[in-house]
Amino acid sequence: MRILRHRREGMMAVDTVVFDVGNVLIRWDPRHLYRKLFDDAAAMERFLSEVCTDAWNLEQDRGRSWEEAIAHLVPRFPAQEALIRAYSERWHEMVPGEVEGSVAILEGLRAAGVPLYAITNFSAEKFAEAQARFAVLRGFRDVVVSAHERLLKPDPAIYRVLLDRNGLEAGRCLFIDDSERNVRGAEAVGMRAHHFRDAPTLAAELRAMGLPLGLPA
Numbered sequence: 001m002r003i004l005r006h007r008r009e010g011m012m013a014v015d016t017v018v019f020d021v022g023n024v025l026i027r028w029d030p031r032h033l034y035r036k037l038f039d040d041a042a043a044m045e046r047f048l049s050e051v052c053t054d055a056w057n058l059e060q061d062r063g064r065s066w067e068e069a070i071a072h073l074v075p076r077f078p079a080q081e082a083l084i085r086a087y088s089e090r091w092h093e094m095v096p097g098e099v100e101g102s103v104a105i106l107e108g109l110r111a112a113g114v115p116l117y118a119i120t121n122f123s124a125e126k127f128a129e130a131q132a133r134f135a136v137l138r139g140f141r142d143v144v145v146s147a148h149e150r151l152l153k154p155d156p157a158i159y160r161v162l163l164d165r166n167g168l169e170a171g172r173c174l175f176i177d178d179s180e181r182n183v184r185g186a187e188a189v190g191m192r193a194h195h196f197r198d199a200p201t202l203a204a205e206l207r208a209m210g211l212p213l214g215l216p217a
Contacts, residue, residue: 012171014192014209017109018162019140020153020177021120021127024196025102026095026134030057033093037083051077052087060123063147091126092133101199103136105206105213110139112212118143119162119175121153121182142166153177154185163189174209176202 022028030048038044048054051073060069066088073084110116118140120127124147131137144162151158163170170190177183183193194205206213 012169014172014174014211016115016117016168016173017206017211018117018119018173018175018186018191019106020175020179020182020196021118021122021130021137023178024099024176025106025136026098026130028095030087030094032096033086033090034083036093037086047080047083051080052084057087058121058152060126061121061146062152063124063150066123066125092129095130095133098134098136099199102196102202105199105203106136108213109206109211114211116140117162117166117168117173119153119158120144121146123147153179153182154188156185156188159186159189159191163191174206174211 019025030052031044034044034048035041038047056069056073060066070084070088074081077084106116116139118137120143122130122145124145127137127143127145127147137143142162142165144158144165146152146158149158149161151161153159159170159175162168163173171192174192174194175183175186176194176196177186178196180195183195186193194202196202203213
């Protein structure tokens with residue numbers, strides 16, 4: 001299966017790789033935490049769809065502080081206060097570790113001298129905590145964090161922040177993300193893009209592009 005989108009004859013060679021973070025390099029899912037807090041899976045799903053929703057969490061990625069986020073929800077759902085606060089206070093339980101194989105790929109690229117960058121939808125507070133916990137997040141040449149820029153993928157403007165700030169040519173950059181919408185956002189500014197499914201498929205695509213991985217085939 002050909003995962004790299006819009007490969008054409010005559011396209012410039014890719015020599016720079018840009019990673020997403022969540023569910024590409026580190027695993028994230030609030031259910032890792034809330035399965036511990038709910039006995040009933042249906043009740044957990046109602047809580048995540050009606051109280052601590054994806055849209056509510058995305059506002060932290062846009063730049064809202066966690067203090068503000070909790071203050072917004074608790075008056076509306078006072079009986080759920082402890083569960084709401086757990087979203088921030090026990091956030092690390094939502095992030096059980098690295099995505100298998102992806103970090104080895106990144107380190108192989110880095111060892112081969114490939115310029116590495118990241119663009120991530122992430123709250124400012126939690127990204128600082130994630131960087132402290134995961135060494136892999138501390139070695140990029142630059143990281144564009146949505147909360148710092150007040151921009152969210154797939155807005156083309158967030159990709160242009162990376163390109164403009166670092167003097168990068170879009171067509172020489174491969175962007176890797178687990179979200180199809182975010183992949184399309186990168187393509188909209190001229191970047192090459194890979195919709196991440198798993199590390200072996202990514203490694204095969206990188207090799208096909210001629211990028212050195214420093215890993216056994």
